[in-house]
Amino acid sequence: xxxxxxxxPDEALWERLxxxxxxxxxxxxxxxxCTAACPWGLVRREPFSVRTMMRRAQVGLLDGDxxxxxxxxxxxCEALCPRGVPVAEVFQSLREYxxxxxxVPRGLSSVLWSVYWNNNPWFQPPSYRSRWARDLEVPRFDxxxxxxxxxxxxxxxxxxxxxxxxxxxVQLLRAAGVRFGTLGDDEPCCGEAVKSLGHxxxxxxxxxxxxxxxxxxxxxxxxxxxxxxxxxxxxHYPRFQAEFRPxxxxxxLARLLEEGRLRFxxxxxxxxxxxxxxxxxxxxxxxxxxxxxxxxxPGLERVEMAHFGPDALCCGGGGGRMWLETRAGERFAxxxxxxxxxxxxxxxxxxxxxxxACLEDSLKGLGIQRMRxxxxxxxxxMAV
Ligand code: SF4
Ligand code: SF4
Numbered sequence: 001x002x003x004x005x006x007x008x009p010d011e012a013l014w015e016r017l018x019x020x021x022x023x024x025x026x027x028x029x030x031x032x033x034c035t036a037a038c039p040w041g042l043v044r045r046e047p048f049s050v051r052t053m054m055r056r057a058q059v060g061l062l063d064g065d066x067x068x069x070x071x072x073x074x075x076x077c078e079a080l081c082p083r084g085v086p087v088a089e090v091f092q093s094l095r096e097y098x099x100x101x102x103x104v105p106r107g108l109s110s111v112l113w114s115v116y117w118n119n120n121p122w123f124q125p126p127s128y129r130s131r132w133a134r135d136l137e138v139p140r141f142d143x144x145x146x147x148x149x150x151x152x153x154x155x156x157x158x159x160x161x162x163x164x165x166x167x168x169x170v171q172l173l174r175a176a177g178v179r180f181g182t183l184g185d186d187e188p189c190c191g192e193a194v195k196s197l198g199h200x201x202x203x204x205x206x207x208x209x210x211x212x213x214x215x216x217x218x219x220x221x222x223x224x225x226x227x228x229x230x231x232x233x234x235x236h237y238p239r240f241q242a243e244f245r246p247x248x249x250x251x252x253l254a255r256l257l258e259e260g261r262l263r264f265x266x267x268x269x270x271x272x273x274x275x276x277x278x279x280x281x282x283x284x285x286x287x288x289x290x291x292x293x294x295x296x297x298p299g300l301e302r303v304e305m306a307h308f309g310p311d312a313l314c315c316g317g318g319g320g321r322m323w324l325e326t327r328a329g330e331r332f333a334x335x336x337x338x339x340x341x342x343x344x345x346x347x348x349x350x351x352x353x354x355x356x357a358c359l360e361d362s363l364k365g366l367g368i369q370r371m372r373x374x375x376x377x378x379x380x381x382m383a384v
Contacts, residue, residue, distance in 0.1 A: 014060030017093050025090050027083040028054040034077035034087055039314050040070060043330040050077055050087060057090050062097050069095070069105055072332070073196060073319030075282035079310060088319060095198020095320075108197055111323045115206075120154035121193040121323065130184045132156070132163035136170055141181030143218025148252075149244075150180045151233075154189050155353040156225040161360070162353035166225055168381035169249050173223075175384040176262035180223070188213060190229040195236065196320035204240070207232070211242035219244045223252045227280035227352045228318070234284060248280055250351050250376055254289040257296050264383035267299035272379070273345040274302060275336060275359065276312035277352035290351045290376050297383045305339040313339065317354035333362035341371060351376045 017025045032051045035041065040048035048070050056062070073088040081087065098104050114123045130138075132152070141149045150173065156166040173180050191206030214222070222244055224230040233246035247255075256262035274294060280286050287309045294302050307313045316332035337359060340348040348359055348371060359373045 010060040010062060012060070013062060013094075013097055014058070016097075017057050017060070017090060020093050021086055021089055024083075024085055025054070025057055028058060028081075028085045029083060030055060031082060033080050033082065034085075037077045037080045039072070039074065039076060039316070039332045039335075040330075042335060043332060053094070054085065054087065054090065057094060062094060062101070062103075066105070068098060069320070069324055071319045072278070072314050072316050072321045073283070074278040074314035076278075076314060079282055091319070092195065092198045092200065096200045099199050104197075105324060108320075108323060111197065112194060112199055112202065115189050115191070115194055115202075119189050120158060121189070122154055122158045124154075124158045127185055129157045129187060130182065132158075132166055133170065133182070136167065138170060139181045140184055141217060141219070143220070146179045146181045147221070148178065148180050149214075149217075149219045149222040150182050151190075151222045151224045151229060151246075152182055152187060153224060153226045153229045153353070154193075157187070159353060159357070161356060162225075165353065165356075165375040165377050168375065168377040169223070169225060171381045172253060172256075172262065172377060172384060176256045178256070178261070183217065190224075190232050192226075192228040192232045193320060193323065195232060196228075196318065197323065198320070203236075207237050207242075208240045211237055211240040214242065214244050221245045221247065223247050223249050225249055225353065227277045227284065228354065231279040231283050248284070248286060248289070248351070250280070250290040250293055251286060253377075253380060254292045257293065262384070264297050264380065266383045268297050268379055268382045269299040270347050270379070271301045271303065271343075271345045272347040272349045272374075273305050273340050273343045274308070274376075275305070275315065275340065275348055275350040275355055276309060277350060277355045278312070278314050278318050280351060281312055282310060293376055293380055294349065297379060300379065300383075303343045303345055305336075305343055307339065315350075315355045315358040317352075317358040322354055322357070328365070331358070331362055331365070333358040334366060337362045337366065337368060337371065341368065345371065347372055347374050347379075349374050349376055349379060
């Protein structure tokens, strides 16, 4: 007879999770709504049991298998959990523990080393950070001259596709007469990748240093290209006494339109559908600003997908999943582009470089040519 498996609860882990979630983790009463809500259930025959993971967390059992790294932090389950359990935070705490135990998937430590050595998770040289703007003559941020800092972010600084969005944002800020600057090659990584992958001590170090650096640079307000940077600035930097006010660029553009500083005059005759990035929508509560910008573009027709706003389907790029392999047939973005196609839109528009990458990969992988992915900033720039 096979000996029964002995599971040893880890009291220290239980204690830590209890404290980090301010007791919320213990509220889980195992209803299973999270498992039913999780998008993994849409792409896998064997659903990812979020409920089981919460149970393991409650009794201090670290799950060593890959399910620890599946969570895309989309907050779909958190939005529906009747007990308000911060599920993604619990996963991040479990991941932190996995780092301590040296039980992390292959390749992830090199992402963290890249942040450490290169100041970005993309293995790119720090001296290339401002190359995206070399012909744009974007000035160095000076608090005496500039009203706001444009925080470009690692992905928009280095990824060729995302660089086009950063350039469109510069065009829009100039069209509105905004006095702005960037930190050039000295712009620091916000640390969101490190946080999502669960290395909290390193994230805290990054956030603390950045809060100090932004204060020394005289930054009072900043515009972030990516909802991932915006979300950590908005929701996680305040504990490090960060005093600046962050905006996602769509929020800032909406404000410029409202103030009459930005005007759209050219027609953009396209039928589009907007994909809500999880980090801007469910994680930050911003659904309206990107839609207000799109609706101000003359000639543009906006239609909604079956799931939108708080119900939007995740593209699968959050929670550190950009640095983990997702098997073909299990990509949430495949489902999202199918939904977008059903609207008859020509363009699926988003406001996040990770969503952009996931959606474009899905269009290519599925061989879909009658739709393309664009960013809100690119459409807005066509209208000025
Ligand atoms: S939905 Fe909330 S209460 Fe229900 S099992 Fe999941 S975490 Fe627990
Ligand atoms: S945050 Fe999203 S991916 Fe993570 S467990 Fe909840 S529903 Fe699943």
